[in-house]
Amino acid sequence: MAKNTSLFVYGLCGAEPLSPRTRPHIPYYTWGRLLVIVLREASIGYRGEPVLRNVSAELRGRVVLLGPNGAGKTTLMRGVAGIADIYSGEVLIDGVSAAAACGCAGLLGVNLPEAYNLLYLDAYRVLELYMDLLGGDIGYALEVLERLGLGKDLLRRRKPWELSAGQLKAFTTVAALASNAGNILLDEPFEQLDPAHKTRALSLIEQSKTGTLVLATHETWLLRRLRSWNVYLVFSGRLWGSIGAEELLGSGVVRGRARDAILVIEANGFVMSLVRGRGEPLIRLVSLDHVYEVLMEEA
Amino acid sequence: MTKYLLYKVRSITLHPGTVFWSVFFVLFWAIMWVYVFGTGITKYSSMPWYREAVSAYFATAFSSLGIIAMGSASIGLTQGLFTSIAAIRFLTRFSRLSPRRFIVEDLVASLLSLLVVALVEVVAVILLVWQRYGVLIEPKHPLALLGLLVVLGLFFYELSLVSGHLALMVASRHMRSALSGLSLIVSFVPYALLFTGSGNLAGYVFPPIGLQALIIGAVSGETPPATNTINWFKESFLEGRAYTSIDPGLAMAATLVWLLVMGIAAMELARRAKAVHPAELG
Numbered sequence: 362m363a364k365n366t367s368l369f370v371y372g373l374c375g376a377e378p379l380s381p382r383t384r385p386h387i388p389y390y391t392w393g394r395l396l397v398i399v400l401r402e403a404s405i406g407y408r409g410e411p412v413l414r415n416v417s418a419e420l421r422g423r424v425v426l427l428g429p430n431g432a433g434k435t436t437l438m439r440g441v442a443g444i445a446d447i448y449s450g451e452v453l454i455d456g457v458s459a460a461a462a463c464g465c466a467g468l469l470g471v472n473l474p475e476a477y478n479l480l481y482l483d484a485y486r487v488l489e490l491y492m493d494l495l496g497g498d499i500g501y502a503l504e505v506l507e508r509l510g511l512g513k514d515l516l517r518r519r520k521p522w523e524l525s526a527g528q529l530k531a532f533t534t535v536a537a538l539a540s541n542a543g544n545i546l547l548d549e550p551f552e553q554l555d556p557a558h559k560t561r562a563l564s565l566i567e568q569s570k571t572g573t574l575v576l577a578t579h580e581t582w583l584l585r586r587l588r589s590w591n592v593y594l595v596f597s598g599r600l601w602g603s604i605g606a607e608e609l610l611g612s613g614v615v616r617g618r619a620r621d622a623i624l625v626i627e628a629n630g631f632v633m634s635l636v637r638g639r640g641e642p643l644i645r646l647v648s649l650d651h652v653y654e655v656l657m658e659e660a
Numbered sequence: 661m662t663k664y665l666l667y668k669v670r671s672i673t674l675h676p677g678t679v680f681w682s683v684f685f686v687l688f689w690a691i692m693w694v695y696v697f698g699t700g701i702t703k704y705s706s707m708p709w710y711r712e713a714v715s716a717y718f719a720t721a722f723s724s725l726g727i728i729a730m731g732s733a734s735i736g737l738t739q740g741l742f743t744s745i746a747a748i749r750f751l752t753r754f755s756r757l758s759p760r761r762f763i764v765e766d767l768v769a770s771l772l773s774l775l776v777v778a779l780v781e782v783v784a785v786i787l788l789v790w791q792r793y794g795v796l797i798e799p800k801h802p803l804a805l806l807g808l809l810v811v812l813g814l815f816f817y818e819l820s821l822v823s824g825h826l827a828l829m830v831a832s833r834h835m836r837s838a839l840s841g842l843s844l845i846v847s848f849v850p851y852a853l854l855f856t857g858s859g860n861l862a863g864y865v866f867p868p869i870g871l872q873a874l875i876i877g878a879v880s881g882e883t884p885p886a887t888n889t890i891n892w893f894k895e896s897f898l899e900g901r902a903y904t905s906i907d908p909g910l911a912m913a914a915t916l917v918w919l920l921v922m923g924i925a926a927m928e929l930a931r932r933a934k935a936v937h938p939a940e941l942g
Contacts, residue, residue: 407937408831439938443753444746446935464758475746475938480671493663494755542754 396543396572397421398441400600402450405433405440411448412436413598425587425606426577428595429650432628434577435473437595438546442471454544466496470542470571472533472550477521484524485516488536495540502539505565506532509558527553531562538565544573551580579649584610594635596628604635613640616656631656661765664757668769672736673776682732682777686725687784693721694788702793704898712880714795716897719879720889722785723872724851726778730812731847733777734820737770738840741824746938767817774813782809800881808875811915815867818922819843825929828936857888863906867918870911883908 398420404411413433426434439445441452441459452459454468462468477487488506492499503513509531511524521529534550550566551559563586566576576587577595584592584606592609593602601624608623612635618625622634633656635643641655672678701717704710741748751757757765786797799805820843827839850872853862863870863886870886877883883905884892896903 407935409934439746439935443749444935444938459753462753464752464756464761465754466756469754471750473746473750473938475941476750477747478941479744479747479751480667480740481675482667482671486667486670490663490667491755494751494757496756 396455398544398573398575399453400437400441400450401453403440403452404448404450405436405445405452406448407436407445409446409448411598412445413440415450416598416600417450418593418600418603420575420593421573423587423590424573424575424603425583425590425592426575426595426600427579427581427584427592427609427649428577429579429648429652432579432595433598434579434595435548436598437600438471438473438548438575438577441546442469442473442476444473444475466494467540467542468544470495470497470537470540470545472530472537472547474521474529474533477533477536482520483517484511484519484521484532485513487521488516488532491536492539495542497536497540499539502535505535505539509535509561511535525553527555527558530554531558534562535565538569538571543571545569545571545575547574547576549578550576551578551583581643581646581649584644594624594626596626599628601626608637609635609643612637613642614646614652614655615640629653662757662761664762665765665769668766669772669776672733672740672770672773675736678733678736678773678777681735682729683780686729686732686781689728690721690725690781690785690788693718693725694785694792711795713893713898714789714793715797715799716876716880716882717893718785718789718797719799719876720854720872720893722782723875723879724854725785726781726809726875727812727850727868727872728844728847729777729781730774730816731844733774734816734843734847735840737817737820738824738827738843741821742827742836742840743941745828745933745936746941749935770817770820771810771813774816775809778809778813797879799879801878805875805878808871808878811912811919812868812871812875814919815871815915815922816843816847818919818926819846821926822922822929825926825933828933829929831940853887854889857885857891860886860904860906862886863911864914867911867915870906870914873906874908874911877905877908886911 400416400418402415402417404414406412413436416437426437428434436445440447441454443459443462447460457465457468477491488502489499491497492502511528511532521532524532530550530552531554534547537545537547547566550562554562588607590606591603592606593600604624612623615634615636617632617634619634619636621636623637624635626633631653646652698717701714704713748762752759752762790796823839823842827836830836846868849866850869853869863873873884873886873889876889885903886906892903895901
C-alpha cells in the first residue's frame with residue numbers, strides 16, 4: 362500500500378492497487394505518434410453490471426460510433442474516460458491503461474457533461490479550471506464558444522447546469538477540443554444544438570488537429586459530412602466494424618442474413634444485414650433509432 | 661498547486677446552501693445566546709472575575725455553534741463528493757490533478773472552508789458579546805484554540821468522506837439523503853450534551869464532545885467536563901465547587917484514533933467503490 366499510495370488512496374486510479382512494475386507512466390515518447398485507443402475484450406459498466414461485454418476495437422484517426430440510443434456508446438466512452446468500471450479485458454489509450462492512468466494530462470479529452478460537474482462555479486470559471494488542469498487553450502475555447510453563441514458574459518452569469526441542453530453540449534464539446542489532448546471523445550456533440558450552431562460545431566470538429574477523434578452519434582445523416590471517417594456500429598453493448606463511412610452511405614438495411622452483406626448484426630432479438638445498393642438506405646433513417654421500426658415493418 | 665484548491669474554497673464558502681445553513685442559521689443562534697440565553701450573567705457584573713466568567717460562558721456558545729457550522733458545511737463536502745465523483749475519476753486520470761495532488765488540495769481547501777465557517781461563528785460571538793456585555797473575549801491559549809479547530813475540521817472532513825462514499829455505495833435515494841446529513845446530526849450531539857450530564861466517557865468516545873470541552877478550556881484556561889458544561893459553569897466556575905474535568909491527553913488520543921480509523925475507512929470504501937451511473941448522481 363505504501364509503495365503506491367498515489368494510485369491506491371481513494372481508489373481514484375484503478376479499483377485495485379498496482380505493483381510498481383505495472384505502475385503506468387505517461388509515455389511521452391509515444392505522444393504524437395501512437396494516438397490510438399485500443400479495447401481488448403473489454404467489459405464495461407456500473408455497480409458491477411456490465412453494459413458492454415467483451416468489446417474489441419482499435420480507435421485510430423477519425424472514428425464514428427454509430428448506434429441507436431441505449432446501445433452503449435456513452436458507456437464505452439465513460440469506460441475509456443475512467444468514469445465507468447472496466448470489469449475484464451483492457452482499454453489502452455496510447456498504451457496507457459484507462460483503469461490505471463494517473464495524472465496523464467494531454468492523453469484524453471471528453472465532452473461528457475458529468476466530467477465537468479466538479480464544483481459550484483459559473484461556466485467561465487469551470488472552463489478556466491479545466492483548461493488549467495487539462496493543459497488546454499482557454500483563448501481558443503472562448504473564441505469558439507463566442508461563435509457558438511456562448512459569450513464570456515453568459516458564461517460568467519450561468520452555472521454549467523443552468524445552460525440549456527444544447528448550450529451545455531456545445532460548452533463541453535469546445536472544452537474537449539480545446540484541451541489539446543491527443544485523443545478526444547465526443548458523445549453526441551450535436552444533440553439539441555440548433556441547426557446553425559450544429560453546422561458550425563461540425564466544421565469545428567472537422568478542423569480539429571487532434572490525433573484520434575471518436576464521435577458517438579445515432580444520427581446517420583452525419584455520414585454525408587464525415588465520408589472519410591471509419592465507422593463502428595454499436596448495438597446492444599457490442600461493436601461491429603470498422604467500415605468506411607463512404608461505404609455505409611451506399612448501404613441499406615435488410616432483415617436476416619443476406620449473402621451479399623457487408624455486415625451482419627445480431628441485436629435485441631433481430632438479425633439484420635447491411636447490403637450495398639438495396640434495403641432501406643441507412644442515410645434515409647436519419648437516426649439509427651428508427652432501424653428497429655424498419656425491421657419490424659419488413660417482418 | 662492547481663486552481664482546484666482556490667476554486668474548491670470558493671465553491672464551498674460561496675454556495676448559497678452553505679452560507680445559509682452554516683453561517684446565517686448558526687448566526688441566528690449566536691444572537692440568541694448573547695441576547696437571550698446569556699443575559700443572566702450580568703448579575704455577576706460587579707464580581708472581579710466577571711470578564712473571565714463571560715469569556716468562559718460564551719466560549720461554550722462559539723465552540724458548540726462552531727461545531728454545528730462545521731457539521732453543516734460538511735454536508736456540502738459529502739454531497740460534493742457524491743455529485744462530482746465522475747469528474748474526479750476523469751480528472752485524476754487525465755489531468756494535472758493527479759490523485760495525490762487531488763487529495764492534498766481537496767483536504768487543504770476543505771479544511772480552510774470549514775475553518776472559515778467556524779471562525780465566522782467565533783468572531784461573530786466575540787463581536788456580539790463585546791457589543792452586549794462590553795467584554796472582549798480573549799482566548800487564554802489562542803494557538804491551542806486554532807489547533808483544536810483544525811482537528812475538528814479534520815474530523816468533519818473525514819466524516820464527510822466516509823458518509824460520501826457510503827452514499828455512493830447505496831442505491832436508495834432516501835438512504836443517500838440521510839447519509840448526507842450525518843455530519844450535521846453528529847455536530848448537534850455535543851450541543852445537546854452541554855445541558856445534560858452523561859459523564860466524561862462521552863468525551864473520550866466521541867471526539868466532537870471532548871474537543872468542545874477542550875476548546876472551552878483553550879479560551880477560559882480551565883478545562884470543563886465533557887458533558888453538562890452549563891452546570892459546570894454555574895456550580896464550579898461561578899461558585900467554586902469541585903468538578904472532574906476531561907483529561908485533555910486522553911481526549912486527544914481518542915480523537916487521533918478516530919481520525920486514523922475514519923481515514924482508513926474512507927480509503928477502503930473508496931478502493932472498493934464501484935462506478936455509479938451518472939444519472940444516479942443527479
